Structures are given as structure tokens and as C-alpha cells.
Amino acid sequence: MVTSHDVARLAGVSQPTVSRALRDSPNVSAETKERVRRAARSLGYVVSESGRALASGRTRRVGLLVTDLENQFYPYVIAAMHRQLEALDHQLILHTEDRDGEDVTERLFSHGLDGVLLATTTSDSALPVRLRDRGVPFVYFNRTSAVEADSATVDAAAGLGEVAEALAHRGHRRVAAIFGPRNTSTGEEREEALREALEHHGIGLPRALTHRGPFDVETGHAGMRRFLALPQCPTAVVCSNDVVAIGAVNAAHEAGLAIPEQVSVVGFDDLPPARWPVFALTTVAYDLTAMAQAAARLLIERIEAGDRAGSYRHEVFPTRLVHRRTLAAAPAR
Amino acid sequence: MVTSHDVARLAGVSQPTVSRALRDSPNVSAETKERVRRAARSLGYVVSESGRALASGRTRRVGLLVTDLENQFYPYVIAAMHRQLEALDHQLILHTEDRDGEDVTERLFSHGLDGVLLATTTSDSALPVRLRDRGVPFVYFNRTSAVEADSATVDAAAGLGEVAEALAHRGHRRVAAIFGPRNTSTGEEREEALREALEHHGIGLPRALTHRGPFDVETGHAGMRRFLALPQCPTAVVCSNDVVAIGAVNAAHEAGLAIPEQVSVVGFDDLPPARWPVFALTTVAYDLTAMAQAAARLLIERIEAGDRAGSYRHEVFPTRLVHRRTLAAAPAR
Structure with a gap:
């Protein structure tokens, strides 16, 4: 040989x-x-990578843990992380969570990863504790949990503050919201930030005008259908993210409701499809690519620092409202 | 320890x-x-996976090579391959091709993969030859090249035959097509099949009514814009895949052209977004999930057969036209 x-x-x-x-x-x-x-x-x-790994104790492979690979949010995240990791001479290995959390932990460990990027952790997940206890470096992407670790997240409050202001200035009083799951930091933070910002403008969010579910197209579709069935339909629907907003737009389209003439829709993330002319979604934007790259970089730096690792680092990306077509003046009702 | x-x-x-x-x-x-x-x-x-790899000579890792991870086609493919490989106790590692083909080969080899899934091979790529020469098992997904290997592909001719018939029966005579790159088997096969099927119904595809480019949203957008600028606009546009069709729909939407009243649009793949009410795309469908799983299975079987490996296997998935909203009768011009 x-x-x-x-x-x-x-x-x-x-x-x-x-x-x-x-x-x-x-x-x-x-x-x-x-x-x-x-x-x-x-x-x-x-x-011989195996030989290299035995010699250095490192595999130069990191895992990315997500719940739903088919979600339209991930291609952009995965592409950016992959590029960054490749530049740092590491490989990206995809892992999906099963219902059984235990299973994931075992799989992550048995596959000899140098570290893990957690993209869909729920606040009640046991995984961060297990990773910490075993000394496996990990970084939160987009979401966090009570266990301290490096993180790359967004400052949702700024963008959602702009959303509330834009709605108030355009005469919206009957506003609905589709929230993410309560057991995700992203879901909770965005809900809190939106409620507070709307309240500041004297707009409440009664129970009938809120819907909750996973960050997917189906949630947006179901939420919008529910709102459209109300005796008095909301004039605007704020969605937990763009994928959810696409579902909401689909449901409005199906029901023959004109956006934004009859109902305004706002998203979050500014994914490339938000810019497609068929959607032209008004949405809360931030630099998703830079955030994905930051998470990858933080992880590699944490791995390489080893025992010399210092304090945790949190990179928080600013948000701003991007005006496109789906937010307009409230219709007279 | x-x-x-x-x-x-x-x-x-x-x-x-x-x-x-x-x-x-x-x-x-x-x-x-x-x-x-x-x-x-x-x-x-x-x-210790490294120890295991040294003992067995196998890493239980396979690579998936694609050109563009952000392409909307891949989340569904990656999710299905990942599930299948996980069930077979293998990990999926993503690789993207750079402009420099040499580089990819080196990277694939140095990462100790048991085999490679080739999803975006061009017919002139040197990679299949290099993989064969080094004895690295590989399987073609969706596309093939002149080098023999196991493959999972679609029978484009059947579905495109139905497309031509549906167009002819609805009175379309001025049909345009957006083709994939000529140096891809998928691009070439679909072009040939569509030309032949349309010809069978006496419909030609003059140069002015064809556009060519990568299988992405931008290609569809540019193609449709070009057609709309013609003195006489086509009554239907057949796209090389759904992602391209989404681009074409976007351009029509931007130009204020009604689909299908003013122009019909047909896609290929039946990706989940084709079913979104905002698109409701008439498209050529096949079982993409089963095809992705077949490619993963063929690769693992090829790896496990080792020197006992037999003849090459080609799994060809049937296609059929799925009627939704974007194909209707040709407008009177």
C-alpha cells in the first residue's frame, strides 16, 4: 500500500x-x-482518514441536527454551513431527530463526531445536557435552550417592533398571529416580542386570533383557514416564519382572498422564495447565510480550543422589516 | 477508557x-x-468509529455529490436518501462540485467514503472515470454518463408524450420550451423526448421558442421573459423541471400575464411546491422519494457485494402527467 x-x-x-x-x-x-x-x-x-482520526483523536466531521430536512428553511442553512465547514476543512453530516431523543444521542456519539450544530432544539430537549455531560462541543443555531453554549441567533424584537409599527400606521386593529411551538426558544421569543410590540400600539392578540404549530407550510395553511372561517376576519396575519407565511398565502389564494387588498401577510427570515414575484412577501430579514456561517465557525473554534476553551459566545444578528407587496393598508370593514 | x-x-x-x-x-x-x-x-x-473503520476497511459513510445545495430540488432528495441510508446504518456526507473537477475527486477520496451518489454529473465529467479507475463504488441518481454504473433515473419520454398530447388537444400550436444544459443526460433526454413527441403532433420547436440553462429558478425566469418579449408570444411553455417552471411563473406574474388564460406552463418532477395552490402546476410526476431511496439502496448493495458484484442495475421510474391549473386551452390569438 x-x-x-x-x-x-x-x-x-x-x-x-x-x-x-x-x-x-x-x-x-x-x-x-x-x-x-x-x-x-x-x-x-x-x-486514510481513519488513521488520521486515530492519530489526532479528531474526525474533522461535525453533525447538523434538524427535525425536518424537507422544510424549505434548511437548504439555505445547509448550503451556507457546508461552504463554511469546507473552508475550515470539516465535513457536514446530517442527522434528523426521531421522536425518541435517546436514540439521537446514541447515534451522534457512535458516529464519532467532533461536535454538533443544534438547529431545532426544543427548550425541553435532554440532548444539550447529554452533550455537555459527555464533553461533546456543540453550538446552537437559531434556537437555544437553558444549557449554556455558544450560539448564533437573531434579535427578533427589533424586526417585530417594526412590523407592529407598520401595521398600526396602516390602520390594522384586528391582527392575527401564527406562532411557533411554545417549547422552542424561537417560538417563545417571537411570540413575546410581537405581543409586546403590538400592545405598545394598543393592539391586542385575543386567543381566537392566534394559531400555533410547527414552523411549516401546513401550520400556515391551517392557521389562515381558521382565521378566514371567523365571523370577522383579521386584516393582517403575522407569521412565525416565511415557510409558515407561504402556507398562509396558499390558503388565502385557495379561498379567493386577495393579498394584500383583503388581508396582509408578514413573514420572518427573508428566504429566497419570499422574493419570488408570486409571493413578494413583506418579511423580517436578517443575514441567514452569515448566521449559518457563524454557527459553523463558532463550533470549529470551540472544538479547536479544546481544554483552553473560554467563555461562551453569542452572536446575535440584527433584523429589519423588508417591505414588499403583502403588507398594505387595512381594508375598511 | x-x-x-x-x-x-x-x-x-x-x-x-x-x-x-x-x-x-x-x-x-x-x-x-x-x-x-x-x-x-x-x-x-x-x-470508536475510526477503530471500526480501520478494522473493517469500511467507514459506513457515503457521499452525495450535487452542484447547488440551494436548489429547491434537493431538500426532498436529501431527506429521502438520508432516511434510507440511516435505515441501512450509513451516514450521508454532502459534497458540492467546484468549477475544478479535479478538486472534488481528491476531496472525495481523502474523506474515506465507501461510495458516492452522483446527482448532478455532466456527461463530460471526468469524475465517473476516476471513480471507476480507483474502484470506488458509485451510483447515478437522476442523471447518467457514458461510464457504466448502477442508476436510478426516470423514463421522461412517457410523461413528455402525455404533455405533447395534452398541448395538441388543447389547440396549442405555438409552444416554447426551456431546456436543461446540453451536457447533462437529463437535459438531453428531455429535449429529445419533447421534440419527438411534439413533432408527432405536427408541432415544431423553432430556435426562437427555445431557451436553455441550468435547472434553476433564474433560467425559468429568463426564458419566460425572452418569450414574452417576442412579437408573437407562445401559448404554452414546457419547462425542464418544476424549479425552472416556478421561475417561468414568476416572470409571467411580474409581467401581469395570467396563467393559464394567456399562457400555459408545464413542469417536471412534481415537487411539493408544485402542489401549492399559488402554483397548482401541471407537471410530469414520478416517485422522487422512491427513486432517491433506490439510489441509496443500490449503492449500499454495490458496496456490500464487493468483489462479488454482478451486472449493473438500472432502475427506471415511470412518469405520468398530473393535471393541475397551469395547462388550459390555447388562447385565441
Whole structure:
């Protein structure tokens, strides 16, 4: 079998340089990398990752844990994290949560990951505790729980404050909201921030005008249908995120209701589909790509710091309201 | 450090049984698995995947190679492949192609994968040749190239035949098409099948009524805009896939053109967004989930067969036209 020593000999460099070059380390010149790669190629040398992992105790693989891979929110997150991790010479491994939390923990551990990105943790999940107890580095993305760890999240209050103001200024008094699950920090924070901001403008959110469910298209669809069946329909619906808002727009479309002439709809996230002309969704925006990259970077830095790891870092991304077509003046009722 | 021997002693089974149980092998009873897991948990035992890989020569990791993770086509594919691979006790690692094909090959090899799922191979890609030469098992998903390998693809001709017939019967004579790239088997096959089927009904596809580009929203948008700028606009636009069709619908929407009253639009794939009421896209459907699972299964079977590997297997999924709202009678011009 060809070894890295054979490659080193052919390339005229030391064996550690071969490892570094093939790992694309920034400490090796582009020229040397090219020479090493050419030598490796001509000898048909394949890096034994397993050997590397045993030697360093690191696999250079991190897991991303999500509940629902089909959710339209994730492609953008996964793409950004993948790019960032690749730049830092790590691989991204996808994991989905089953109903059985225990199962995930075992799977995460048995797969020899250096760390985990938690994208859909519920506040009552036992996973962060287990990860902490086993000393597995992890970072919260978008959501957090009571267990302290590095995090990349959004400052929902600023954007939702703008939403409340925009609604009030356009004469909306009968406003409805579709909230995320109560056992998610994202769901709870956005609900609290929206209630407070609307209250500031004297707008209440009675029970009949709120709906709650997972951050998916079905929740938005079901919520909007419920509101449309009320004796008095709300003039605006604020959604927990863009995917939910797409469901709400679908339901309005199905019912033949014009947006924004008859009902305004507001989202959160500013995903690329929010910009599609068929939606032209007014939504709370932040830099999702930068946030996904920050989570990946925080995790790798935490892993590399090892025992020298310092205090926890929380990167909070600012939000702002982006005006498109779906928010207009309240119709006279 | 706790070893699998400690777990074996506590659980009262042999060490190989511990390995098999923790790998969720079908050859171990559910009861024994539970006993081994409990023992492993109580000892805080973590399987060393690197050790396992060195012992078996297998990593139980397979790569999925795509060009563009943000493309709306992939969440559904990735979710289905991930579920299937998890059921077969393998992990899915995402890889994206750079412009530099050489680079991908090196990365794939250096990461110690047992095999690769190729989802976006171009017909002129050197990658299949390199994989074959190095003896790395791979399976084509959706697309193929000249190098023989197992594959899971669709029978585009059947569905596109139905499209041509539906168009002809609804009086469409001036039909436009947005094709995929010529250097993809999918692009070429769909183009050929559509041209032939339309010709059968006496409908030609002149150069001015065709547009070509990657399978993304931007291509659909640009194609439709070009058609709308023609002195005589087509009455129907057939798109290379649903993502492209969404782009075309967006452009029509932007231009204030009513679908299907002024122009019909047809997609391909029947992705979940095609069913959203705002689109209600008439499209060519097949079982995308089953196809993604088939590709994953074919790859694992190929890996496990090793040197006993037999002839190549091609699973071809049937297609059919699903009628929704975007295809109607040609407007009188």
C-alpha cells in the first residue's frame, strides 16, 4: 500500500508537510500543495482518514441536527454551513431527530463526531445536557435552550417592533398571529416580542386570533383557514416564519382572498422564495447565510480550543422589516 | 477508557455481538440489542468509529455529490436518501462540485467514503472515470454518463408524450420550451423526448421558442421573459423541471400575464411546491422519494457485494402527467 512517506519522497517534502498539504492547510504554499497533490495522484495515494482520526483523536466531521430536512428553511442553512465547514476543512453530516431523543444521542456519539450544530432544539430537549455531560462541543443555531453554549441567533424584537409599527400606521386593529411551538426558544421569543410590540400600539392578540404549530407550510395553511372561517376576519396575519407565511398565502389564494387588498401577510427570515414575484412577501430579514456561517465557525473554534476553551459566545444578528407587496393598508370593514 | 470488551462483559455477550448490536445489525435480537445498549450507556461507552473503520476497511459513510445545495430540488432528495441510508446504518456526507473537477475527486477520496451518489454529473465529467479507475463504488441518481454504473433515473419520454398530447388537444400550436444544459443526460433526454413527441403532433420547436440553462429558478425566469418579449408570444411553455417552471411563473406574474388564460406552463418532477395552490402546476410526476431511496439502496448493495458484484442495475421510474391549473386551452390569438 502506498503511504504518505512514499508521497513525501516523490514530492521531496517531509511527511508532515504531505499531511498538511493534503488537508489544504494554510501553512503550506500553493506551489508545494500542487507538487504534493501531483505526487499523491501519480502514486494513487489515498489519505486514510481513519488513521488520521486515530492519530489526532479528531474526525474533522461535525453533525447538523434538524427535525425536518424537507422544510424549505434548511437548504439555505445547509448550503451556507457546508461552504463554511469546507473552508475550515470539516465535513457536514446530517442527522434528523426521531421522536425518541435517546436514540439521537446514541447515534451522534457512535458516529464519532467532533461536535454538533443544534438547529431545532426544543427548550425541553435532554440532548444539550447529554452533550455537555459527555464533553461533546456543540453550538446552537437559531434556537437555544437553558444549557449554556455558544450560539448564533437573531434579535427578533427589533424586526417585530417594526412590523407592529407598520401595521398600526396602516390602520390594522384586528391582527392575527401564527406562532411557533411554545417549547422552542424561537417560538417563545417571537411570540413575546410581537405581543409586546403590538400592545405598545394598543393592539391586542385575543386567543381566537392566534394559531400555533410547527414552523411549516401546513401550520400556515391551517392557521389562515381558521382565521378566514371567523365571523370577522383579521386584516393582517403575522407569521412565525416565511415557510409558515407561504402556507398562509396558499390558503388565502385557495379561498379567493386577495393579498394584500383583503388581508396582509408578514413573514420572518427573508428566504429566497419570499422574493419570488408570486409571493413578494413583506418579511423580517436578517443575514441567514452569515448566521449559518457563524454557527459553523463558532463550533470549529470551540472544538479547536479544546481544554483552553473560554467563555461562551453569542452572536446575535440584527433584523429589519423588508417591505414588499403583502403588507398594505387595512381594508375598511 | 471503556472498551467494547467491558460492555460485552456487563451485557453477558461476546465482543462481536456488542459491535453488531451497536451497529443495529439485523442478526442480533431486539432484546440483546437493548441489553447491550443499556450496558454501553451505563458505562458511558462510545463506539470508536475510526477503530471500526480501520478494522473493517469500511467507514459506513457515503457521499452525495450535487452542484447547488440551494436548489429547491434537493431538500426532498436529501431527506429521502438520508432516511434510507440511516435505515441501512450509513451516514450521508454532502459534497458540492467546484468549477475544478479535479478538486472534488481528491476531496472525495481523502474523506474515506465507501461510495458516492452522483446527482448532478455532466456527461463530460471526468469524475465517473476516476471513480471507476480507483474502484470506488458509485451510483447515478437522476442523471447518467457514458461510464457504466448502477442508476436510478426516470423514463421522461412517457410523461413528455402525455404533455405533447395534452398541448395538441388543447389547440396549442405555438409552444416554447426551456431546456436543461446540453451536457447533462437529463437535459438531453428531455429535449429529445419533447421534440419527438411534439413533432408527432405536427408541432415544431423553432430556435426562437427555445431557451436553455441550468435547472434553476433564474433560467425559468429568463426564458419566460425572452418569450414574452417576442412579437408573437407562445401559448404554452414546457419547462425542464418544476424549479425552472416556478421561475417561468414568476416572470409571467411580474409581467401581469395570467396563467393559464394567456399562457400555459408545464413542469417536471412534481415537487411539493408544485402542489401549492399559488402554483397548482401541471407537471410530469414520478416517485422522487422512491427513486432517491433506490439510489441509496443500490449503492449500499454495490458496496456490500464487493468483489462479488454482478451486472449493473438500472432502475427506471415511470412518469405520468398530473393535471393541475397551469395547462388550459390555447388562447385565441
